[in-house]
Amino acid sequence: MAGINHLEANEVAKRLLTWYVQNKRDLPWRRTKDPYQIWVSEVMLQQTRVESVIPYWNRFMERFPTVESLAVAPEEEVLKMWEGLGYYSRARNLQAAVREVNEKYGGRVPDSLPDMCSLPGVGPYTSGAVLSIAYNVSVPAVDGNVFRVLSRIFLIEDDVSKPAARKKFEGIAEFLIPPGEASDFNQALMEFGARICIPKHPRCETCPVQSLCRGYREGVQDRLPVKGKKKPPRPLDIATAIVWQRDRVLITRRPPEGLLAGMWEFPSCDVSDGNRHEAELTRFFQGKWDVGLQVKSHFANLQHTFSHLHWNVQAYTCEAEAEKIPETDSVKWVTTRELTQFAMPVVHQKLAKSLDGLL
DNA sequence: TACTCGTGGAT
DNA sequence: TATCCAAGAGT
Numbered sequence: 076m077a078g079i080n081h082l083e084a085n086e087v088a089k090r091l092l093t094w095y096v097q098n099k100r101d102l103p104w105r106r107t108k109d110p111y112q113i114w115v116s117e118v119m120l121q122q123t124r125v126e127s128v129i130p131y132w133n134r135f136m137e138r139f140p141t142v143e144s145l146a147v148a149p150e151e152e153v154l155k156m157w158e159g160l161g162y163y164s165r166a167r168n169l170q171a172a173v174r175e176v177n178e179k180y181g182g183r184v185p186d187s188l189p190d191m192c193s194l195p196g197v198g199p200y201t202s203g204a205v206l207s208i209a210y211n212v213s214v215p216a217v218d219g220n221v222f223r224v225l226s227r228i229f230l231i232e233d234d235v236s237k238p239a240a241r242k243k244f245e246g247i248a249e250f251l252i253p254p255g256e257a258s259d260f261n262q263a264l265m266e267f268g269a270r271i272c273i274p275k276h277p278r279c280e281t282c283p284v285q286s287l288c289r290g291y292r293e294g295v296q297d298r299l300p301v302k303g304k305k306k307p308p309r310p311l312d313i314a315t316a317i318v319w320q321r322d323r324v325l326i327t328r329r330p331p332e333g334l335l336a337g338m339w340e341f342p343s344c345d346v347s348d349g350n351r352h353e354a355e356l357t358r359f360f361q362g363k364w365d366v367g368l369q370v371k372s373h374f375a376n377l378q379h380t381f382s383h384l385h386w387n388v389q390a391y392t393c394e395a396e397a398e399k400i401p402e403t404d405s406v407k408w409v410t411t412r413e414l415t416q417f418a419m420p421v422v423h424q425k426l427a428k429s430l431d432g433l434l
Numbered sequence: 435t436a437c438t439c440g441t442g443g444a445t
Numbered sequence: 446t447a448t449c450c451a452a453g454a455g456t
Binding site: 237239276306333336379384420 | 435437438439440441442443444445
């Protein structure tokens with residue numbers, strides 16, 4: 076292995092493993108060896124904090140405890156269970172993958188890398204994580220923690236935001252795995268990164284591998300890993316119509332692909348071109364349902380920032396001829412009570428919450 | 435390769 | 446307050 080000898084590797088691995096066994100957190104998905112349940116946890120944990128995932132995973136396991144229970148569930152119910160977690164294509168891909176496992180593999184989660192990796196939503200990290208953690212297969216599972224930990228210990232200055240860096244880190248991570256210890260060791264790398272070798276101000280004073288850490292020795296641990304800077308979110312102006320008909324309000328379902336795919340929302344349109352919101356909303360309803368829309372009053376102004384977008388949402392209370400807007404698979408008239416049954420993005424949940432005062 | 439795709443918490 | 450960013454994958 077490039078610049079790392081066996082003695083060094085063995086010592087680093089041994090100390091991380093020992094530290095993990097003595098210090099690991101009691102997380103709910105660590106109480107099971109069920110590959111499906113571990114898989115679900117890994118998907119939920121993608122780009123998401125442990126504390127956020129715990130209640131979602133507990134509810135999800137209660138409702139969908141097995142591959143088959145998730146495979147046969149209505150997609151809308153799965154999405155509702157995922158509401159608030161973000162990256163909703165994870166839920167759609169997970170169910171598609173589980174259905175594939177149910178049919179092609181008789182309901183047993185694959186224990187081979189090619190099979191696992193071919194499933195939708197299962198990439199190089201998740202496939203390695205499930206195989207190693209659930210089946211103890213000796214494959215690497217390189218996530219953001221592992222990039223950070225290895226880049227510091229071995230002083231690697233490759234830009235980890237570039238896909239090319241992954242190969243090098245996977246090679247080292249695999250090289251480090253003590254024979255027969257893939258499950259604990261891969262989790263040790265991640266747990267260590269989450270608790271000791273943290274992004275800012277790493278706790279080097281209490282670090283079990285301090286004496287072996289090249290980054291610490293050179294005093295550069297705070298500048299690792301090397302990572303390209305993100306672009307700021309692009310601003311987007313949105314106009315939203317709160318359309319009432321007696322005690323019911325109009326909601327529509329977003330398209331099955333793209334931002335917030337399949338989520339329900341109050342009818343909205345992009346008004347970033349600077350046109351007047353009333354005119355744009357009226358045109359939107361005219362084009363979609365061939366119905367007139369009366370914008371009554373400004374209702375709320377909400378800001379919401381996504382990874383790459385910044386929404387400025389202006390919501391208006393409106394009136395329209397409800398008879399001309401029939402319900403379909405993607406159009407519903409619902410009471411505020413029924414609203415809670417539909418998966419909505421957080422920004423529209425906030426609008427929904429403030430609707431109660433309107434009735 | 436670079437961009438898309440959410441959310442809430444830490445600094 | 447602004448920025449970063451957390452157990453990534455798809456295109």
